[in-house]
Amino acid sequence: MTTAISAGPGHEPGPAPAARGRVRRLLDRHWYAWAMVLPTVLVLGVLVLYPLFQGIFQSFTDLNETNNRDVICTKTLGGGEDCVDNPDRAQFVGLDNYVDLITGERGKFWLLFTNTIVWTTACVFFHYTIGLGLAVLLNRRFRGRSLYRVLLIVPWAVPAFVSAFAWKFLFNPRFGLINSVLVDLGMDPVDWFNHRWTAMFAAIVTNVWLGVPFMMVAILGGLQAIPSDLYEAAEMDGASPWQRFRNVTLPGLRPVSSTVILLGTIWTFNMFPIIYFVTGGEPAGETEILVTGAFRAAFEGLRNYSLAATYGVLILSLLVVYAAMYRRVLRSRGEVW
Amino acid sequence: MTRRPRGREERSVGASIALHGTLLMAVTIALFPVVWVLLASLKPKSAIQSSEVALFDHPTLDNYHRVLFDTNFPTWFLNSVIVAAFTMLVGMAMSATAGYALSRFNFPGKRSLMWVFLITQMFPVAILIVPIYTIMASLNLIDTKASLVIAYCTVAVPFCTWMLRGYFDTIPRDLDEAAAIDGLGPFKTFWFVILPLARPGLAVTAFYTFLTAWGEVAYAIAFILSDKKLTLGAGLQQFVPQFNPQWDLLTAGAVLIMLPASLVFYFAQKHLVAGLTAGGTKG
Numbered sequence: 351m352t353t354a355i356s357a358g359p360g361h362e363p364g365p366a367p368a369a370r371g372r373v374r375r376l377l378d379r380h381w382y383a384w385a386m387v388l389p390t391v392l393v394l395g396v397l398v399l400y401p402l403f404q405g406i407f408q409s410f411t412d413l414n415e416t417n418n419r420d421v422i423c424t425k426t427l428g429g430g431e432d433c434v435d436n437p438d439r440a441q442f443v444g445l446d447n448y449v450d451l452i453t454g455e456r457g458k459f460w461l462l463f464t465n466t467i468v469w470t471t472a473c474v475f476f477h478y479t480i481g482l483g484l485a486v487l488l489n490r491r492f493r494g495r496s497l498y499r500v501l502l503i504v505p506w507a508v509p510a511f512v513s514a515f516a517w518k519f520l521f522n523p524r525f526g527l528i529n530s531v532l533v534d535l536g537m538d539p540v541d542w543f544n545h546r547w548t549a550m551f552a553a554i555v556t557n558v559w560l561g562v563p564f565m566m567v568a569i570l571g572g573l574q575a576i577p578s579d580l581y582e583a584a585e586m587d588g589a590s591p592w593q594r595f596r597n598v599t600l601p602g603l604r605p606v607s608s609t610v611i612l613l614g615t616i617w618t619f620n621m622f623p624i625i626y627f628v629t630g631g632e633p634a635g636e637t638e639i640l641v642t643g644a645f646r647a648a649f650e651g652l653r654n655y656s657l658a659a660t661y662g663v664l665i666l667s668l669l670v671v672y673a674a675m676y677r678r679v680l681r682s683r684g685e686v687w
Numbered sequence: 688m689t690r691r692p693r694g695r696e697e698r699s700v701g702a703s704i705a706l707h708g709t710l711l712m713a714v715t716i717a718l719f720p721v722v723w724v725l726l727a728s729l730k731p732k733s734a735i736q737s738s739e740v741a742l743f744d745h746p747t748l749d750n751y752h753r754v755l756f757d758t759n760f761p762t763w764f765l766n767s768v769i770v771a772a773f774t775m776l777v778g779m780a781m782s783a784t785a786g787y788a789l790s791r792f793n794f795p796g797k798r799s800l801m802w803v804f805l806i807t808q809m810f811p812v813a814i815l816i817v818p819i820y821t822i823m824a825s826l827n828l829i830d831t832k833a834s835l836v837i838a839y840c841t842v843a844v845p846f847c848t849w850m851l852r853g854y855f856d857t858i859p860r861d862l863d864e865a866a867a868i869d870g871l872g873p874f875k876t877f878w879f880v881i882l883p884l885a886r887p888g889l890a891v892t893a894f895y896t897f898l899t900a901w902g903e904v905a906y907a908i909a910f911i912l913s914d915k916k917l918t919l920g921a922g923l924q925q926f927v928p929q930f931n932p933q934w935d936l937l938t939a940g941a942v943l944i945m946l947p948a949s950l951v952f953y954f955a956q957k958h959l960v961a962g963l964t965a966g967g968t969k970g
C-alpha cells in the first residue's frame with residue numbers, strides 16, 4: 351500500500367494546495383513508482399507495442415523482400431550515394447492478405463489452423479493430466495520423494511531445441527531406437543516423418559516430455575497450499591480417496607490450474623522450435639503450425655513479410671479471443687481472476 | 688512438505704509398489720532421451736547409425752574432439768553464453784524494479800500495466816519478429832549479438848516482472864514500513880532491504896532468463912547471418928541438414944549444451960520450485 355511508503359519523509363501525500371494541478375499531485379505521490387516501472391514500460395513500448403502496431407499495419411500492405419526499401423541508393427563513382435524513391439515501394443492493399451489466407455488462395459491457413467488446434471489441445475491435455483498425476487503422487491510423504499522430484503524435472507533443464515533433436519534422433523526411421531524396439535517386438539518399423547499424423551505424434555510426444563515438469567511443479571505448489579484440515583474433515587465424513595480428490599483437491603487447485611492452463615495453451619500455441627526441428631513441416635508442410643508457417647513465410651524463399659504479419663495478426667486474434675472466453679467462463683463460475 | 692503428519696503414512700505394500708513403480712517409470716521416461724543421447728555421443732559414427740540397439744559400442748571421445756576442434760561449435764557456445772548473460776543482466780535489472788513497484792505501490796496505470804504484461808505472453812514470435820527485424824535492420828544491428836539481447840528482453844521482461852512481483856508479495860510489508868520509519872526512501876528500501884531478502888526469487892528469475900536466451904532459436908535464425916556469430920540453437924541445426932545428417936557431431940554437441948544448463952539447474956531447482964510457485968499461485 352502506498353501509505354506505508356509515503357509516510358516516509360519527503361513524500362507527504364497530504365492535501366495539496368489547490369493551485370497545484372492534478373498532474374502535479376499525481377506526480378508527487380507516485381513518481382517513485384512510475385520511475386521504477388519506467389524502463390520496463392519504455393522497453394515494452396519500443397520493442398513490443400510499436401512493433402505490434404507496425405506488424406498490424408504491415409499486414410495491410412504487400413511488403414516483401416523486394417519492395418521493403420523506401421529509397422534505392424546506388425553508389426556513385428566518387429564514393430557517394432545516389433538515392434531515389436523506390437518506384438515500386440510496398441503498397442497498401444487493404445484486406446487482400448486476409449482474404450487470400452482465409453480463402454486458401456495463398457498459404458495453407460486452414461491446414462495450419464487444424465494442426466495448431468490438434469497440437470495445442472493434445473499437448474496441453476497431456477501436460478496437465480500427467481503433471482497433475484505426478485504432482486499428486488509426489489505430494490505424499492515417502493522415502494526418496496525429493497530424489498524423484500529432482501529426476502522428474504530434468505526435461506525442464508533441457509533447452510527445447512536440444513530435446514527436439516534428441517527426440518528426432520529417437521524417432522529416426524532408419525536407426526532410431528523407437529523403430530528398433532518396434533522391430534524387436536515384431537512390429538513393422540514406422541516411417542515417422544512420412545505421414546502427417548505420425549509426424550505430428552512425434553512432435554507432440556516431444557513437447558509433452560518437455561512440458562510436463564513445469565506443470566508438475568506448479569501443481570505441486572498448488573497442492574501444498576491446500577489446507578490439510580480440509581482433507582481431515584473430508585475423511586471424517588467418510589469420503590473415499592477419489593471423492594477427496596474430486597471435492598477437495600481439484601477445487602483447491604483451481605486458481606493454479608486456471609493460470610497454468612491459460613499460460614500453457616498460449617505457450618504451446620506459439621511453440622516454435624519443436625515443430626520446426628522435429629518435423630520441419632514434413633511431409634511437405636503438412637505438419638506446419640501457424641507460428642512456423644508465419645516464420646517460413648517471413649524468412650524462407652521469397653521473404654513475404656506482409657503475409658507473415660497477417661499470420662501473426664490472426665494468431666494473436668485467436669489467442670485474445672480464447673483468453674477472453676476463458677476469463678468469461680471462469681468468471682461465470684464465480685472465480686475472481 | 689505435506690501437512691498430514693498422521694497415521695495415513697502406513698500405506699499397504701501394494702500401494703507402495705504401485706507408487707514407486709509409477710514414479711520409477713516416469714523417471715525412466717524423463718531421463719531416457721537424455722541418457723540415450725549421452726550414450727550415442729560416445730559411440731563412433733558407424734555405431735550411431737546402425738539399427739542394432741547397444742548401450743555401449745566401442746566408447747570413444749572422438750565425437751567430442753571433433754565438435755570442439757573441427758567445427759564452429761566453441762564459437763557458438765561462447766556467443767550463446769554472452770547473449771544469455773547480457774539478457775539476464777538487463778532483464779533482471781528491469782523486471783526487479785518493475786516487479787517491486789507493482790507489488791508495493793498502488794499507482795494510476797498499475798492495472799493496465801499488469802494486463803499488458805499478461806497479454807505480451809500471447810504475442811507470437813510471428814507478429815513481432817518482422818517489425819523487430821526491420822527496426823534492427825534500420826539500426827544496423829542485424830547480425831549482431833546486441834539484436835538478440837534486445838529481442839530476448841521483450842520475451843523475458845514481462846514474465847520475470849510477473850514472477851518477481853509474486854515473490855515480492857511474499858516478503859512482509861512490515862519490513863518496508865520499518866525501513867520507512869528508519870528514514871529510508873523507496874529506492875533505498877528496495878535496494879538495501881528487499882533485494883537481499885529476495886535473493887532466491889531473483890535467482891530463479893535470473894536462471895529462467897538465462898535458459899530462455901540459451902534455448903531460443905527463432906530470432907537467432909532470423910537475425911544472425913554469418914556462421915561465426917550464430918548461437919547454439921541456430922548453429923546446431925547445421926549438423927543435421929535434410930540430407931547426410933551428422934548425428935555424431937549433433938549428439939556430442941547436445942550433451943555439451945545440456946551440461947552447463949543441467950548443472951545450474953541442479954543447484955537452482957530448490958529455489959526454482961519455491962519461487963515459481965510463489966509467483967504462479969498468486970497470479
